[in-house]
Amino acid sequence: MKKLLILILLQTLFFSCRNNNQSAKLEMEILILKKSNDSLESIVNEIKDKYVFDSLTIRQIPNATNTKKINSVYKEEFVFVGYNTNGKTSVVIGDTLISKKGGFLHEVELTQDRTSYIGIFKTENDYGKTFEAHLGSSIEVKKN
Known part of the structure; x- marks a missing residue:
């Protein structure tokens, strides 16, 4: 019984540590994605004031x-x-340009x-x- 209890306790401890590591990795990934999103948003906002051609x-x-x-x-x-x-794209000419x-x-x-x-x-x-x-x-x- 003691062995079973110790085994269950070790499994619980192992999975909780693993979940903490996964959570930390996910939080880091979210932070990186937020920075990337902010950077792309800044680029898009700057391009809105420019003429873009093919x-x-x-x-x-x-x-x-x-x-x-x-x-x-x-x-x-x-x-x-x-x-x-x-x-x-179109051109409208009324007078000399x-x-x-x-x-x-x-x-x-x-x-x-x-x-x-x-x-x-x-x-x-x-x-x-x-x-x-x-x-x-x-x-x-x-x-x-």
Whole structure:
């Protein structure tokens, strides 16, 4: 009888210690998950104030006043264009659209029959993908 009582007491003690260890592990896991949730919530709240696009491309827009004559200055603007492929993007034009921000102006003097240049476009943010593209362009002057 004593052996049975000791055996039951040892089993109870063993299972209660095991439950305490499991409880401590679960409490630690809950704490880690709460921190992770708070971190994700912070990211989501920050992204709510940003524009999010599915894809990104670059437009190279030459200035309409370019003559492409020797020793003239060739002007162009590079613009990052974000777009979504979900069918929820639209453009409404009532008048001429004038952009003062978002473009990168570039000028190069045309001192040869062909002027070439290279460059790198890069944009990154705290969240999401980094975008990088290489550019190689050549401008041929107009012969009179």
